[in-house]
Amino acid sequence: MITGIPTFTELLENPSLASLYTSIRRSGTATGPELVETATVSKKTVYGYLHKLEQAGLISTVNDGVGTARYTAEEFELTLMVRETEVSITPELIEVIAQKNEYPAIERVLNDHGIVTFALAYDLITAHSEGDVTIRQIASLTDLSSGTAYDLVEALYSILDLGDDESSPATYTPADFDDDEGDLLEGLTDN
Template sequence: MVSSFVTLYKMSYDTEHVRNSGDTPGMITGIPTFTELLENPSLAALYTSIKRSESTTGPELIEAMNVSKKTVYDYLHKLEQAGLVSKVAEEAGTAVYTAEEFELTLTVREAEVSITPELIEVIAHKDEYPAIERVLEDHGIVTFALAHDLVKEHSEGDVTIRQIASLTDLSPGIAYDLVEALYSILDLGDSESAPTTYTPGDFDEDDGDLLEELTDK
């Protein structure tokens, strides 16, 4: 899977979260908390909860989260140490936290992947949507980030689900399930919209134009 997907990136894709980076790096050094955000949906959910509420306290998070009190405070400490949340005030002796914006760029093989709060919000739901976990586990963060961006293009009518599947090396079924999941999580489209399916002709006629749009000339 990895080798065939790297071939796609040699065509220099440029989407919101995935770009061709040119030279292959010798080593990737990450920050442990950022890595855990990609792997631990509970930690991702806690960060997302703080970000969505703009400011919150430990007791409020304990009420909102499905984890123990100790885990909430362990996560808060971890996120604060990493600079992802900050204490901004105190209310009756209780710390008030706010989430910091961030963009972390990772270089994976020949692709640059931007990790943003929006991606973390989706990852926070991976236990609820098997397609998210399957794409992350079987294909990795590069494929997931590219699929995320293509799903947003799908919501604007720019690509079909079959094109998403082909461009990411996902099966059409997994691509459809991922589109459904992201439509729900990110509230894409209007209240009556749903992911549209495809016919064989969709991909055959439009694939060349799509590749030209996503390829640096």
Template sequence: MSYDTEHVRNAADPPGIITGIPTFAELLDNAALAGLYTTIRQSSTATGPELVKTSDVSKKTVYDYLHKLERAGLIRKTGDDGGTARYVAEGFELTVTVRETAVTITPELIEVIAHRNDYPPIERVLNERGITTFALVYDLVKAHSEGDVTIRQIADLTDLAPGTTYDLVDALYSVLSLGDDESSPTTYTPADFDAEGNDLLVEMDDE
């Protein structure tokens, strides 16, 4: 059986149980929780003891987070290792639309948010401008790494100050390991911003 309704879409299987919407929201604010989910996802599988060794939080907190993530359906047990549960991360895509603006939360975005305590520009923009602006910058930074937009255009589209934009682009380049090869675009400092070149906003209006 397959179905496609206004609120629920599924190719064939019975719908899964989604009970942890608050946990999805917490991933955006709690770097440690986001980091634990990301570690499991990047490691393919992980056990509680392995995560305790690599985590900056207490053993109790690690197991509390594992329970929370499992209840939310973000991780699941995939067998055991000598009697110790082994976990695997589940992929997800959560789209929220407010006032005709849609923002999609993905594991890749959570991976960056897990570094919010390590990079002040990430923390500042998330706190001051919210997830929508941050997610937009994330997408535009990937476009910047392909040479499709400039930092000035990112600042124009997000309404961020040039200095803040440069700092955030620099932080995301580090987190995403962009710009490591000779073909990557140059990341300019705020002093290099000028009005030369094509304006992305004008191009979008012309389309």
């Protein structure tokens, strides 16, 4: 049972806290010293986060009799209904949020549109990887610009290793086109 809504909210906003939770979840169990070694925050902050996460019911202590406390992450799913749109906040979504400092599109969507829009986009991008929706539909359904939707699709494909090489979004630059090949529009109208 999650008891600390303020901590849960901080988990959605604080990539360091989200990263700590994600590290525990990925490893199955972890000790404080193990987490301190891999964390990007101070030892004091790691232990403060561990206490906060444990008090909120997001992690628990596993007694293995060795003396050093081992922590395990609790699974959860929080379903929100906003304007007839249902979105789920899950540990997988937290894993993506933990990387928002590395992917500007994630931070931009969270800051400009909020967690509900981000969670909806996450679900739609998962559907995109399965061929169920297009990037244009993602943009339309989330009220994101096409460019922002595309950037977010690229970020989530990278983080979650979605799709295969053929279904990954492609990016083109002017260097990809040869000036000697003629006008693309002219070539299309000739056919």
